[in-house]
Amino acid sequence: MATATETKNLRTPIVCVMGHVDHGKTSLLDKIRGTTVVDKEAGAITQHIGATEVPLGTIKAMCGNMMAASVVIPGLLFIDTPGHHAFTTLRSRGGALADLAVLVVDITEGFQPQTIEAIKILRQFKTPFVVAANKIDKIQGWAPSPNSPFIKSFTGQPDYVKAAIETKTYELVGKLSDLGFSSDRYDRIRDFTRNVGIVPISAKTGEGIPDLLMVLIGLAQKFLEDSLRMTVTGPGVGTVLEVKEERGLGFTIDAIIYDGVIKVGDTIVIGGKEKPFTTKVRALLKPKPNREIRVEERFDRVSRLTAAAGVKILAPGLENAMAGSPLRVATEENKETVLKEIEGEMEKARIVTDET
Ligand code: GDP
Secondary structure, three states: OOOOHHHOOOOOOOOEEOOOOOHHHHHHHHHHHHHHHHHOOOOOOOOOOOOEEEHHHHHHHHHHHHHHOOOOOEEEEEEOOOOHHHHHHHHOOOOOOOOEEEEEOOOOOOOOOOHHHHHHHHHOOOOOOOEEEEEEEHHOOOOOOOOOOOOHHOOOOOHHHHHHHHHHHHHHHHHHOOOOOOOHHHHHOOOOOEEEEEEEEEOOOOOHHHHHHHHHHHHHHHHHHHHOOOOOOOOEEEEEEEEEEEOOOOOEEEEEEEEEEOOOOOOOEEEEEOEEEEEOOEEEEEEEEEOOOOOOOHHHHHOOOEEEEEEEEEEEHHHEEEOOEEEEOOOOOOOOHHHHHHHHHHHHHHHHHHOO
């Protein structure tokens, strides 16, 4: 068991949302955030990569008394991946950037080609995941009870609706079994290290989302105790999500810092279009909690930032940065070594990406 002082240094787990197009990835993140990105995009496919920090307090408020008292992680950081390409190109040293994943499957459509593709990627990187069986509100006869836990909504449904949910859930269990995963509805699982949990949800009504967040928190604590107890006081390490030119700011990068600390004035090494380069951090813009990194006016200027967090970085020369590349804080003394290490990491990443 971790002691109180140790748990203080647990970093926020990074969660990636994957699934077939139109199965509800954006809607799910949107519901979790309580904002209306989907409406603004008017149904457009998500083209950008963002990150949303959901603090534990928010999750506790959603889950009410379903939440175990022993939760010690600070919250969850969701990466909004528009597809699987992001998952394979965004990586930390030695693996995928995401610690956990939510695989969104439209319960009325079941597995589709991109669902299977996502599972293959998750298996390759040994990423623990949970299946969000979305759109339960579309099951005929479903009587919605907005934002309530799945179990509560389910109990109040007529028998034929319950039966339909069970049938659809077992179709997913069958497909997962074909792909080598043992699974069941999450409330029937005792050991999440051996079985994949399926959480029926509706990103439209919010039903099941408390259950989904709770399973994610549980998974994070079970699987990641060791990897989450990282050196959150050491030099910052991260991954570049996007390189963007912003009006009035010039070229910026959106990055996820998954370990350590980054400060204004730090020398950073980033993978470039041709080769890695160094620059100095001019400003750090941190999205406010529950807001997506790409929604401009919602930033706080901070002088330092601790993992894991999404951040927009301003620094000279960022037009040469490459999305998906590593980012590391360096010192004058070790920057040549770090440059070489990043060059090596990028070479390895290229090989893995080519194989997927
Ligand atoms: P993505 O491509 O996976 O990001 O999917 P979107 O979140 O854009 O959703 C695709 C469509 O499905 C949109 O029209 C959403 O409004 C709709 N949708 C998403 N989740 C639900 C749900 O739980 N219930 C219903 N009825 N519609 C949903």
